[in-house]
Amino acid sequence: MQTRELHRGRLIDHLHLVVRDLAASRRFYAAVFEVLEVPMGGSADDHFWADELFVSTAQSHSAQGRLTGRVHLAFQARDRAMVDAFHRAALAAGGTDNGAPGERPYHPGYYAAFALDPDGNNIEAVFHGEARRSAASVKVTF
Template identity: 65%
Template sequence: MQLHRGRLIDHVQLVVADLAAAKRFYTAVLGALEIPVGGEAPTHVWFDELFISTRDSREAAGQLTGRVHLGFQATSRDAVDRFYAAGLEAGGRDNGQPGERPYHPGYYAAFLLDPEGNNVEAVHHGPAKASARSIVIDF
């Protein structure tokens, strides 16, 4: 099995009921991962490839997003720990404390529920340096 690291998805949009709560949460957790706010307007805020908007924004077509799982790459285990602590402080709820997971050796992650109930993860894929493009894992 070959897992690709790097850009697979160009961008994601979440349509939320409470933009202020979402902005507070994502500013905290993504700030812990060293990803700043890219910009904002009354109906949206964006961070790199993540765009978060209100239901009444032009792009949303009046519909909230259903529950999703977002996984963010972290540069270290410490970054995962910072993500988790910042998210709890900013209104997130625990959905899995930082720790090793059985997905592959070195998979260290934490999971939070954002204010809309989305499962948000930060993961560090272990101490081994992988190529920016891919890593091969035998199962």
């Protein structure tokens, strides 16, 4: 029997979005990450990244000349106020409203807001409520 420890943020190694307008995407994600307290990791002329998210132009070597299709990304928020701030920042930075902050029927305490980024990706900030906050890491036995 083997025990492995899983940590928040480790299910996905990385996600790569290929966008039409890198400057517009950089403004959008920089504003969103600022209120979510996620530091930008770095950038170059054809890409930028933060934590596990990598965003590039179609001309970058790793994109192979193709844009990605529409995706849904959900970022964890610390509390409801952070979800509200995410929504305001996303719209102020060129995003389009895709669901104002509020409770959702997914489970009790699910509070989220949605905005479309400049390429139409559905970006969400979610706070799962106090009951689910403590599940940051879990031990799983195989």
